[in-house]
Amino acid sequence: HRKPVNMQNLDERLNTFARVQHPIDHELLAKAGFYSKGEGDEVICFRCGGGLKDWDPEDNPWEEHAKYYPGCSFLLSEKGQEFVNTIQLQERKY
Amino acid sequence: MCPGRQNCETKRDQARKLVKDLESRGEDAFSAFLEGLRVTGQQNLLELLQKTAPRVHFHPGKSTEAGYPLIQPHPLSPDEGVKGPEVRPRRDSIQYYKMDARPCGLCLIINNVEFEPKTELSIRKGSNVDCDKLEKRFKSLNFVVEVRTNLKQRQIKSELSALSRKDHSIYDCCVVVILSHGTEVSHNRFPGAVFGVDGNHVSVQEITNYLNGQNCPSLQGKPKIFFIQACGGGEKDIGFEVSPDEAKPSIGGDGDQTDAIPISSSSESLSTSDEIDARATLPTPSDILVSYSTFPGYVSWRATVSGSWYVEVLDNILKKHAATLDLTTMLTLVNDEVSQNSAKGLYKQMPGSFNFLRKHVYFQTSE
């Protein structure tokens, strides 16, 4: 009988990457709130539920988090509004 | 979709190079590329590119290495090298939304000033000053402006619903301004909510949904811009800082919304299958930008006579720069100025922008 996994915990998130090949550093992903679903490179944020996939090796997990899920309260509490604003208003994807 | 990581990276590198080439060869590069596809008989790809708006990733500051010479470079005439609004195309292009319809679009302003006594929400003195400023400003930017005052929750919804049912085919853009008290509502894309004068709120997520591609087809592919001046409710209005997590305990630990269920395809997601960067597994809203006077959960400072800092600064920046700068650049200026202003006083205010536009927005100006 295993106790339920709590994804709010950094180590628990990190554990989900144990058997996963991911183009991004596992610790960076876990610190940015993400855990692995165990298939492909798809990850989920424990707080906002936002998922991200099709990672490029150069991608930064916090930046991608801020780009697609700017309202995430974990993101805002860890990185602050200024960071989110910068990502949201920077020149990109035009 | 790619058999191995090695192949995948090579393919991505190639895609990156191609995109950089298209971006760095001037305005005609994309049409030349399409012509190239036609000549070489790549009919499928040609139709695909013409049907869906291509998403191009623009990396400023990064040098563009010469990749695959698909397009014959043509000599630049002296003023072709100058990038700026003067040479921006009037038609829809990869980098700019078409913005030359006259009038440009509809602008709805909801101005909630007096709240029902039972709500215990204070009168928003100065809001009429904000309202007048923005009404004039958006008229000068060639919008057809309508103002609605003191709406209840139900009336806010029915005004937005009416706006979404209008035929926007002849317009290029749509603007919604909401001046009211606000409150916190968690959402991973568009958090926050605004109050009707009856004290019931409408979430910002719901507000944006009225105009999304599914609910308002005649605005599909066109920029939908929301400006929200939302003061914190009740006592918070005096202006002290409340962090989002302290203001309201999140419900059941994983506080944020989980109502956005992954949907494989929707008219909202215009992303192509071979995206370059990591992409969202939830459908991404398209062509929507929400500019908040302050991040939801933080107090928005409002001077009772002169209106709000945010609207004053926004109006000034639009007046000074709309003829030359694009919207996101102007909003960066607004954020800098409001946060500097507030740093001088007792209270801190940082506007927030949640930006799901795919291209630059340049407003029409009379000059």
Ligand SMILES: [Zn+2]
């Ligand atoms: Zn998140």
